[in-house]
Amino acid sequence: MRTEYPCKILVIEDDAGICRFLRATLTAAHYDVIVTDTGKKALEIISSHCPDCILLDLGLPDLDGNDIIQSIRGWTKTPIIVISARSTEEDKARALDLGADDYLTKPFGSIELMARIRTALRHTRTTMENDSIALSGVYTVRGLTVDYKKHRVFMNGTDTGLTPNEYRIVALLGQHAGQVLTYKQIMKEIWGPYASSDNKILRVHMANIRRKIEPNSDEPRYIFTEVGVGYRMADEESNE
Numbered sequence: 362m363r364t365e366y367p368c369k370i371l372v373i374e375d376d377a378g379i380c381r382f383l384r385a386t387l388t389a390a391h392y393d394v395i396v397t398d399t400g401k402k403a404l405e406i407i408s409s410h411c412p413d414c415i416l417l418d419l420g421l422p423d424l425d426g427n428d429i430i431q432s433i434r435g436w437t438k439t440p441i442i443v444i445s446a447r448s449t450e451e452d453k454a455r456a457l458d459l460g461a462d463d464y465l466t467k468p469f470g471s472i473e474l475m476a477r478i479r480t481a482l483r484h485t486r487t488t489m490e491n492d493s494i495a496l497s498g499v500y501t502v503r504g505l506t507v508d509y510k511k512h513r514v515f516m517n518g519t520d521t522g523l524t525p526n527e528y529r530i531v532a533l534l535g536q537h538a539g540q541v542l543t544y545k546q547i548m549k550e551i552w553g554p555y556a557s558s559d560n561k562i563l564r565v566h567m568a569n570i571r572r573k574i575e576p577n578s579d580e581p582r583y584i585f586t587e588v589g590v591g592y593r594m595a596d597e598e599s600n601e
């Protein structure tokens with residue numbers, strides 16, 4: 362997919378082989394690519410070149426990627442996609458809680474990477490300029506409609522009967538469709554900053570939501586679980 366202007370992608374990665382792969386893949390997809398191998402240089406480039414999206418390796422020679430996320434989030438909302446060999450649930454949740462938009466575990470393929478980049482870029486565009494939910498008042502995917510004016514969720518036109526908190530969870534995920542929201546982020550949003558760190562109440566709500574909106578709760582089509590990390594709402598492009 363070509364965009365109106367070439368989006369600028371900053372790659373922060375110290376592995377030369379992965380850098381070559383990313384440069385070739387992103388250039389072929391008509392992105393402008395800037396590559397750097399240290400965190401310090403990356404922070405300079407971000408302030409001088411204002412990239413549209415950042416691909417960030419966590420294990421860098423000078424700084425830890427998580428410190429870079431924290432530092433960047435102090436002053437810009439530029440989407441950050443972590444690309445890392447660290448694959449535990451704690452690693453993912455930590456980076457997302459610090460403000461990363463997405464997390465790809467190495468090794469990953471170019472098709473998946475491109476889909477994640479498009480989601481990240483679309484999300485910035487929709488939140489900053491042309492919020493399609495704000496315009497239409499609804500989020501729709503595969504027959505599921507979140508109606509932000511009526512505060513209801515419909516399946517093929519039929520009210521799914523969600524409780525107010527169930528609706529708020531689905532509404533929040535719909536606003537971030539395609540992106541993982543961590544348990545912590547959702548809990549904070551629904552139950553406030555002093556929400557318990559125990560996710561049990563959220564899991565119970567999700568089980569009820571799925572019973573109401575998913576044809577088969579064991580194979581969700583609308584809200585996916587990122588095990589140990591959080592939930593992600595399907596968007597038009599997701600092919601799960």
Ligand code: CA
Nearest residue numbers: 375418420421
């Ligand atoms: Ca590395």
